């Protein structure tokens with residue numbers, strides 16, 4: 001059995017949980033989830049070949065200790081790029097030579113809010129991995145949705161379920177390509193099984209690129225609601241919000257958040273398709289599954 005050490009098993013989009021279920025189901029892997037004392041791990045007990053250790057990704061010594069104890073073959077870091085350098089440092093000391101890292105297509109954003117940190121960390125990560133002779137693969141998902149708990153599409157669905165007006169900044173023509181959480185997990189499993197694809201970063205996006213307006217319309221249609229759109233002119237809105245940000249520190253909307261809705265966020269997944277058969281579902285299919293989750297959990301009216 002291969003020992004797989006996973007961070008972020010409990011992440012809110014459900015990528016970690018689905019990855020653990022898929023890997024465990026194969027029977028060839030022993031999975032160790034690194035969680036915090038506060039993590040919700042009710043579901044993990046029910047999964048075969050999976051165990052839990054309590055630690056913290058800020059505590060490198062403890063990571064080293066556990067990686068050595070478990071004789072880890074592959075680390076999968078789902079806890080995010082901000083923790084990746086600690087994970088790589090621990091791998092270096094513990095002598096773990098293989099890792100798969102979940103970063104984000106946010107690194108390509110021209111907006112500081114979405115990319116500043118990632119643009120600094122990702123090159124550092126690559127340098128550390130190469131200097132330490134770690135065999136690696138990186139995936140960069142787009143916006144992840146689908147399990148009814150993500151902080152992305154879920155927020156739109158709950159809003160659109162309760163309001164009949166939706167503001168769109170500008171003409172809503174920027175492209176967006178959200179990815180269903182199970183597709184992200186499947187990409188990770190495929191990489192575990194296809195080491196010939198390692199050594200590079202893959203964009204992991206949804207099956208279809210759609211405009212921002214179509215994205216909202218698709219959620220409205222899946223909900224069976226009727227919603228009117230108000231197109232707000234971009235520059236005057238940004239100007240007004242920038243003043244509100246100065247006057248009211250707690251104003252909930254930032255100008256970069258508005259501008260980000262007008263930035264193209266569609267990313268080609270051809271490399272992943274060609275190397276490990278990545279084949280994601282469309283947003284039209286995925287949103288129906290997310291609405292079912294929200295209904296089942298009683299979040300919709």
Ligand SMILES: NC(=O)c1ccc[n+]([C@@H]2O[C@H](COP(=O)([O-])OP(=O)(O)OC[C@H]3O[C@@H](n4cnc5c(N)ncnc54)[C@H](OP(=O)(O)O)[C@@H]3O)[C@@H](O)[C@H]2O)c1
Nearest residue numbers: 008010011012013036039056057078079080102104143144
């Ligand atoms: N959300 C998106 O749309 C999106 C888009 C692109 C890429 N990504 C990437 O995809 C991955 C999953 O996203 P997500 O939004 O589901 O992530 P998330 O909810 O932010 O999950 C973070 C995970 O890391 C764990 N964690 C955080 N700090 C930790 C620490 N100090 N020690 C130990 N564990 C720690 C959390 O554990 P507990 O909370 O249980 O303590 C949780 O399981 C992340 O790598 C994220 O950067 C997300």
